[in-house]
Amino acid sequence: MAIKEFLERISDTVWEIPVSYKEGMRVPARIYGTEKIIAELDEAVYDQVTNVATLPGITKYALCMPDGHFGYGFPIGGVAAMDVEQGGVISPGGIGFDINCGMRLLVTNLTYDEVKPHIKNIVDRLYERVPAGVGSRGFVKLSRNDFREVVEEGAQWCVRNGYGWEEDLELMEENGCLQGADSAKISDKAIDRGFNQIGTLGSGNHYLEIQVAKEENIFDPELAARLGIFMPNQVVVMFHCGSRGFGHQVATDYLQIFLKVMESKYGIKILDRELACAPFNSPEGQAYFAAMKCGINMSFANRQVILHRIREVFSDIFKKSPEKLGMHMVYDVAHNTAKLERHIIDGKERSLLVHRKGATRAFGPGMGDVPERYKDIGQPVIIGGSMETGSYLLVGVPSGDQTFFSTAHGSGRTMSRTKARKTWRGDKLLKDMESRGIYVRSTSMPGLAEEAGGAYKDIDDVIEAAELAGISKKVVRLTPIGNIKG
DNA sequence: ATGTCC
Numbered sequence: 038m039a040i041k042e043f044l045e046r047i048s049d050t051v052w053e054i055p056v057s058y059k060e061g062m063r064v065p066a067r068i069y070g071t072e073k074i075i076a077e078l079d080e081a082v083y084d085q086v087t088n089v090a091t092l093p094g095i096t097k098y099a100l101c102m103p104d105g106h107f108g109y110g111f112p113i114g115g116v117a118a119m120d121v122e123q124g125g126v127i128s129p130g131g132i133g134f135d136i137n138c139g140m141r142l143l144v145t146n147l148t149y150d151e152v153k154p155h156i157k158n159i160v161d162r163l164y165e166r167v168p169a170g171v172g173s174r175g176f177v178k179l180s181r182n183d184f185r186e187v188v189e190e191g192a193q194w195c196v197r198n199g200y201g202w203e204e205d206l207e208l209m210e211e212n213g214c215l216q217g218a219d220s221a222k223i224s225d226k227a228i229d230r231g232f233n234q235i236g237t238l239g240s241g242n243h244y245l246e247i248q249v250a251k252e253e254n255i256f257d258p259e260l261a262a263r264l265g266i267f268m269p270n271q272v273v274v275m276f277h278c279g280s281r282g283f284g285h286q287v288a289t290d291y292l293q294i295f296l297k298v299m300e301s302k303y304g305i306k307i308l309d310r311e312l313a314c315a316p317f318n319s320p321e322g323q324a325y326f327a328a329m330k331c332g333i334n335m336s337f338a339n340r341q342v343i344l345h346r347i348r349e350v351f352s353d354i355f356k357k358s359p360e361k362l363g364m365h366m367v368y369d370v371a372h373n374t375a376k377l378e379r380h381i382i383d384g385k386e387r388s389l390l391v392h393r394k395g396a397t398r399a400f401g402p403g404m405g406d407v408p409e410r411y412k413d414i415g416q417p418v419i420i421g422g423s424m425e426t427g428s429y430l431l432v433g434v435p436s437g438d439q440t441f442f443s444t445a446h447g448s449g450r451t452m453s454r455t456k457a458r459k460t461w462r463g464d465k466l467l468k469d470m471e472s473r474g475i476y477v478r479s480t481s482m483p484g485l486a487e488e489a490g491g492a493y494k495d496i497d498d499v500i501e502a503a504e505l506a507g508i509s510k511k512v513v514r515l516t517p518i519g520n521i522k523g
Numbered sequence: 524a525t526g527t528c529c
Contacts, residue, residue: 109524133524134524134525135524135525138524171525171526171527172525172526229526230525230526239524239525240524240525240527241524241525241527242524243524279524280524281524281525282524282525282526284524284525285524285525286525288524288525289525373524
């Protein structure tokens with residue numbers, strides 16, 4: 038029977054597939070999105086999210102956020118919480134190859150009028166100072182042993198070594214260093230791939246963008262001010278990157294290990310090899326958890342060094358210190374992780390491993406790990422749109438409990454990279470964007486074409502769905518004026 | 524996403 042006949046409308050923005058849809062589903066699947074988003078959703082997502090619903094220990098629902106699309110095993114936009122006391126598993130496919138891919142936002146006290154005459158210079162200098170593209174190498178010279186320290190200490194290593202400010206650490210999950218990251222669980226190959234990649238942007242949809250908070254796009258001026266956006270046309274900097282080849286190798290290493298032991302040792306049968314997993318409470322599961330934390334820390338360190346370079350470039354161009362330019366970090370979000378969290382399920386507190394793959398944690402007001410300064414307003418959420426359209430700053434809300442306090446992470450692709458390359462030309466797109474006031478530098482013209490705004494869902498639709506569903510609240514929409522694309 | 528197949 039066709040999927041549409043199973044799809045039950047729970048509300049204007051929540052759609053459920055019952056366990057009767059597929060043999061082995063332990064919980065229903067729920068997809069977030071407006072009617073328009075659901076109508077245009079790739080049917081493969083239904084298959085993937087219902088496969089996830091069969092995994093051991095899955096609690097309540099297998100979820101897909103409104104930016105969801107087809108991914109490796111799990112859909113991108115997938116959220117799955119596994120009860121670790123009930124045989125719950127950990128699955129690399131539920132985290133993503135790019136461990137702790139995420140977004141960071143920093144503000145300036147400059148207006149668009151002040152920045153406009155310098156925008157080409159800013160973008161050109163950032164392009165030199167923040168290496169981008171496949172295989173790019175960073176300026177931070179580390180030995181392999183130094184790098185093992187970095188992956189255990191995360192952004193704290195960076196601040197100790199002069200990359201950034203002490204206050205930056207308060208604005209990251211767990212102060213930029215996950216406890217329990219163990220480099221003994223990392224292969225030499227992963228170290229080889231990662232040790233010269235700190236401070237690099239990468240490729241694909243990774244980018245660094247100069248943006249403006251236009252007056253009409255500041256939806257809640259009070260909340261915006263609390264987050265550091267205090268005037269119309271204020272210029273901010275947003276960037277998106279992850280753990281580069283290092284995280285990719287960690288995921289690859291443990292997928293192979295899990296495929297070997299999953300069925301023979303643990304008797305877990307799965308519908309798709311890409312859902313390879315191991316019980317969280319098993320030697321293999323714990324080893325991957327400790328290795329993944331190294332990936333998370335590597336990514337925090339990567340973004341920390343990039344933040345430092347951005348401050349240097351602005352400081353050089355505007356002849357003022359980064360402090361005088363008000364270059365404070367707003368927050369850093371991780372959107373490819375699994376975290377052990379306590380959540381109340383049907384009135385009972387349980388210990389859940391929450392997989393968020395292309396999904397952003399969005400803790401509500403008062404919750405643990407929300408920085409002290411934001412405790413009363415909820416965790417900031419940074420959602421990057423396509424490079425042509427815009428991005429959003431939001432906050433978590435109490436009703437986020439329905440998704441284990443998770444929301445969308447971006448626009449979500451609607452077109453394959455191959456088709457996008459055939460539809461647009463990078464050089465023409467670059468000129469078109471410049472005529473619309475967005476100055477772009479990229480290492481690859483085909484790569485630029487892949488990221489055309491038309492290859493993505495409408496970011497405003499995605500954010501509207503997230504807000505209507507009550508999984509995050511929008512504060513500011515940000516408009517791009519300059520972009521460095523990997 | 525990714526030394527885009529060691």
